[in-house]
């Protein structure tokens with residue numbers, strides 16, 4: 411028997427447990443669940459990362475390798491001197507070759523166009539119609555380029571995306587210079603044609619590759635049958651594409667040799683003249699004019715965003731080519747046109763170039779002067795023959811540091827690394843403009859020299 415005294419502690423314990431057991435039980439359960447949750451979370455973190463974590467990793471890899479692009483903020487109009495991140499700096503970055511980006515006549519034309527046409531095109535041209543301004547620009551561009559017709563696009567990038575897949579498709583072959591611009595590469599990929607890259611500016615390699623792909627040869631093209639003599643088989647279309655002036659090297663495509671090869675193999679020829687117009691040829695008419703090849707290049711691509719100082723792109727060539735692109739060029743069919751203000755400014759830019767070659771001459775004067783000074787200082791400018799001036803550095807991190815130190819001295823010249831240029835070939839790309847004065851260029855060379863020596867580039 412348990413006496414009343416000895417039963418007391420037991421009774422107390424039972425009472426206590428009765429009263430507080432739900433609390434203990436809950437605490438026990440809570441702690442167990444927490445432990446499980448934590449380990450499950452940890453496990454999950456190890457096994458299944460957040461689905462967008464790859465972005466963070468990719469960005470930090472870019473940063474570590476010095477390839478993260480740092481976009482500066484511009485606080486005013488384009489020109490030889492601009493305000494960047496609160497600082498007035500000498501601008502050696504822009505493609506504003508002739509200074510049109512802040513030209514008074516262009517600006518006033520854009521303002522007037524807004525008064526007359528408003529600010530937006532409201533839909534794509536094939537659906538909502540096109541303005542008289544767009545047509546006027548196209549006529550003027552055709553005259554300027556010495557071709558039958560021109561068709562305007564939203565950008566040079568869009569023009570390449572439009573024309574390449576419209577011209578070739580599955581079963582056809584594109585021969586593309588290995589340093590062609592990204593918009594050519596993307597347009598070629600979209601087309602589903604086979605892409606054969608030939609060595610940069612190397613007509614011999616092009617000839618060898620085109621012979622290889624044309625074996626057995628296409629039957630000669632004859633009228634009245636898609637497939638050559640018999641008309642039974644589709645002729646494999648061959649398209650040769652090259653930049654006119656290479657945007658990262660500044661060298662010029664060997665267009666006469668390319669045209670010869672194209673004639674031999676009945677290949678279609680296409681040149682992207684984005685950095686040639688306003689720069690090469692009589693009064694900046696571009697690479698075809700520079701080599702006197704009028705009528706020998708089937709497709710010319712242009713941009714209004716560089717020497718013309720505005721925005722937009724175009725295709726120049728035969729009337730049937732541009733008619734065809736209004737029906738088949740997907741960016742033309744499915745994306746709105748550039749605005750009336752842009753087009754009005756472009757018209758004045760083309761008119762100005764037609765009227766005078768003064769700015770083009772000034773641009774070339776600056777180019778020769780700067781190249782001489784930089785080469786005398788010991789810099790390697792590669793094979794440039796144009797205002798695009800690649801100052802060879804090599805390592806991406808050193809190029810970034812070079813650019814940063816230039817900026818601290820008041821010179822804005824960006825480092826360019828992979829994927830814009832091949833890995834290990836980072837550079838400072840200097841873009842010369844007619845708006846630079848000789849003093850500007852002397853000053854730039856002095857800073858380049860000072861920093862180049864301290865970073866042991868020269």
Ligand SMILES: Cc1ncc(COP(=O)(O)O)c(C=O)c1O
Pocket residue numbers: 565566567568591593653657682684685713714715722723
């Ligand atoms: C050779 C080439 N093609 C096309 C483009 C694209 O031009 P846009 O800026 O008008 O799209 C560029 C621009 O950098 C270029 O260098």
